[in-house]
Amino acid sequence: MRTAPAERIATVTAGVAELRYQEGVLLAALSGDWSIEQPTPRFESVLAQDANSRGTVRALTFDATRLGSWDSSLLVFLEQAQAYCEAQRIEMDRSALPEQVTRLLTLSRAVPERDASEDQQAKAPAIARLGGAALSTWSNVKSSITFAGEITLAVAQLPRRKVRMRWREFWVVVQSNSSGAIPIVTLIALLVGVIIAFLGVVVLERFGAGYYASYLVGFGMLREMGALMTGIIMAGRTGAGFAAELGSMKITEEIDAFVTLGISPVEHLVVPRILGIFFMMPLLTLYADFVGVLGGMAVAVSLLDLSAKQFLGGMLSAVTLIDALLGVFKGLVFGAVIGFSGCLKGLQTGSDAGAVGRAATSAVVLGITLIILANAVIDWLAALLKI
Amino acid sequence: MNAAELPAIEVRNLTMQYGDLVIMNDLNFSIERGEVFVIMGGSGSGKSTLLKHLIGLKPPAQGTILFDGEDFTTADETHRKDVLRRMGVLYQNGALWSGLTLTENVSLPLEEFTTLDARSIAEVVSLKLALVGLRGFEEFYPAAISGGMRKRAALARAIALDPEVLFLDEPSSGLDPISASRLDDLIVEIKASFGTTIVVVTHDLESIFRIADRALFLDITEKTMTALGNPAELRDNPPSEEVHRFLTRSSEGLS
Numbered sequence: 001m002r003t004a005p006a007e008r009i010a011t012v013t014a015g016v017a018e019l020r021y022q023e024g025v026l027l028a029a030l031s032g033d034w035s036i037e038q039p040t041p042r043f044e045s046v047l048a049q050d051a052n053s054r055g056t057v058r059a060l061t062f063d064a065t066r067l068g069s070w071d072s073s074l075l076v077f078l079e080q081a082q083a084y085c086e087a088q089r090i091e092m093d094r095s096a097l098p099e100q101v102t103r104l105l106t107l108s109r110a111v112p113e114r115d116a117s118e119d120q121q122a123k124a125p126a127i128a129r130l131g132g133a134a135l136s137t138w139s140n141v142k143s144s145i146t147f148a149g150e151i152t153l154a155v156a157q158l159p160r161r162k163v164r165m166r167w168r169e170f171w172v173v174v175q176s177n178s179s180g181a182i183p184i185v186t187l188i189a190l191l192v193g194v195i196i197a198f199l200g201v202v203v204l205e206r207f208g209a210g211y212y213a214s215y216l217v218g219f220g221m222l223r224e225m226g227a228l229m230t231g232i233i234m235a236g237r238t239g240a241g242f243a244a245e246l247g248s249m250k251i252t253e254e255i256d257a258f259v260t261l262g263i264s265p266v267e268h269l270v271v272p273r274i275l276g277i278f279f280m281m282p283l284l285t286l287y288a289d290f291v292g293v294l295g296g297m298a299v300a301v302s303l304l305d306l307s308a309k310q311f312l313g314g315m316l317s318a319v320t321l322i323d324a325l326l327g328v329f330k331g332l333v334f335g336a337v338i339g340f341s342g343c344l345k346g347l348q349t350g351s352d353a354g355a356v357g358r359a360a361t362s363a364v365v366l367g368i369t370l371i372i373l374a375n376a377v378i379d380w381l382a383a384l385l386k387i
Numbered sequence: 388m389n390a391a392e393l394p395a396i397e398v399r400n401l402t403m404q405y406g407d408l409v410i411m412n413d414l415n416f417s418i419e420r421g422e423v424f425v426i427m428g429g430s431g432s433g434k435s436t437l438l439k440h441l442i443g444l445k446p447p448a449q450g451t452i453l454f455d456g457e458d459f460t461t462a463d464e465t466h467r468k469d470v471l472r473r474m475g476v477l478y479q480n481g482a483l484w485s486g487l488t489l490t491e492n493v494s495l496p497l498e499e500f501t502t503l504d505a506r507s508i509a510e511v512v513s514l515k516l517a518l519v520g521l522r523g524f525e526e527f528y529p530a531a532i533s534g535g536m537r538k539r540a541a542l543a544r545a546i547a548l549d550p551e552v553l554f555l556d557e558p559s560s561g562l563d564p565i566s567a568s569r570l571d572d573l574i575v576e577i578k579a580s581f582g583t584t585i586v587v588v589t590h591d592l593e594s595i596f597r598i599a600d601r602a603l604f605l606d607i608t609e610k611t612m613t614a615l616g617n618p619a620e621l622r623d624n625p626p627s628e629e630v631h632r633f634l635t636r637s638s639e640g641l642s
Binding site for chain 2: 036037039042071072073075076079080100101103104107108109110111112113114350351352353354
């Protein structure tokens with residue numbers, strides 16, 4: 001937009017503004033090349049020079065005869081001058097300015113400033129903010145419960161074929177949570193089994209009870225760590241995936257497209273996802289149990305004077321099918337929790353690009369928190385019921 | 388030769404390809420300083436692809452594109468940046484950064500490319516937003532304003548650095564007639580006031596007749612340009628049936 005690019009290269013003299021005062025009229029002489037790439041004068045600082053030698057100012061005029069090339073920097077300077085004139089109620093005579101400059105100044109004032117005062121809310125007192133936070137938490141809890149209710153209803157109606165679920169979506173989730181998740185589950189479960197066995201060997205050896213490391217691995221993997229570790233992995237993997245997927249659909253109005261077609265996004269998108277992870281979690285838990293026990297056995301056999309057969313015999317004399325079933329039950333619960341938190345956060349996504357990231361993050365945080373909570377509750381109930 | 392006499396952009400024997408698929412062949416034209424140059428053609432004719440070539444996002448399969456007489460696709464990094472800095476681009480969907488407010492969106496190029504202090508940047512930004520009629524919306528996020536306003540905000544970002552050449556990709560698509568016409572006014576005003584060279588990709592006829600000094604027609608079946616000139620003159624003396632159909636919005640050929 002520089003008026004003459006050729007001159008810009010040839011001679012560049014920085015933009016200068018000088019004020020001359022004569023009988024109530026302030027004349028601003030503009031000269032040189034005004035460019036936003038170089039420092040240009042500010043109206044206030046030009047005004048401050050020799051301010052005392054002037055009398056009352058009635059009008060501001062310009063002399064642009066020695067003005068070179070110009071761009072937005074000149075417009076900014078003139079806007080500053082205009083703001084000053086408006087504040088001091090001085091007349092600003094723009095007639096001597098180049099025609100294009102005048103037109104741009106007019107254009108920039110063509111649309112009146114939007115009244116921004118309505119946006120600014122007074123800062124509420126602490127008690128009001130506390131109340132606001134409590135109310136918003138409560139409404140969050142309510143919407144979560146509503147969402148859980150919608151899902152339950154949809155699932156309950158599934159056998160009666162009132163709900164049209166997309167089975168394709170279900171199988172995609174099943175696939176991504178079986179073959180897709182196996183490598184990471186294998187790695188983590190194996191290492192957790194190894195860690196439990198090390199712990200058992202190191203601690204129990206002190207009492208000469210190293211043999212009982214097999215009990216620890218068996219109980220530890222089947223009742224607790226198998227389901228818990230799988231749940232945490234899946235919350236990070238699948239839960240975040242659900243949130244990001246549904247979040248992007250929300251942003252591109254795909255969810256709205258379902259709603260306006262009269263298709264419930266819960267039935268169509270949420271139920272297949274939750275059912276998929278709900279059915280896969282117990283299977284993955286069993287697999288993790290198996291791999292974890294293998295890892296633990298490898299450590300115990302290599303560190304203790306123990307054969308694999310003795311290790312398994314010792315373990316099977318202690319753990320029962322109930323222990324494994326408790327783990328599987330936890331897997332079911334965790335699956336529901338992961339699916340629920342992922343889909344909930346996905347559907348609650350805001351509308352900017354960062355919102356998808358935030359949705360995925362909060363889905364993982366919520367998922368893991370709920371998993372640990374549910375684990376504690378189940379363990380407590382199991383202890384009460386002596387399972 | 389004096390730089391001012393050179394065309395702003397010169398395209399020589401350009402071939403555009405996606406992989407092996409040839410989109411357009413044999414494009415030869417120049418865009419003069421201070422004109423509004425429209426690239427027109429049907430959907431899928433490669434208008435936006437041509438724009439991507441002109442702004443250096445896609446390298447030519449064959450041929451050269453000269454910006455100020457220089458081929459900047461083969462230029463070194465610093466020179467390339469200097470050339471890019473003199474261009475402004477308005478993308479089809481605005482492409483405002485959704486995580487930033489309008490002020491931040493317009494400030495970013497100024498912060499990156501100029502040495503202005505924060506206060507001056509703020510003043511330049513509010514001037515640019517005022518020019519596009521968005522005074523008072525400085526602290527809004529793109530998601531909170533309407534589609535027409537987003538386009539105008541994106542235009543403010545495109546003119547943030549006072550570019551010599553402004554590229555607009557389908558500026559009026561998705562806008563209501565009033566917003567589209569306001570945007571056309573703004574384009575004409577920017578050309579007249581700043582003397583900016585403006586390259587517009589569009590198939591909006593009303594807009595073409597309103598703003599274009601010259602227009603280039605890309606023919607999808609011929610795979611090359613079949614018309615170049617003032618749109619009204621092209622309409623009155625169409626060089627081909629396709630151009631006639633396009634400019635008169637008819638499905639029938641020349642009678």
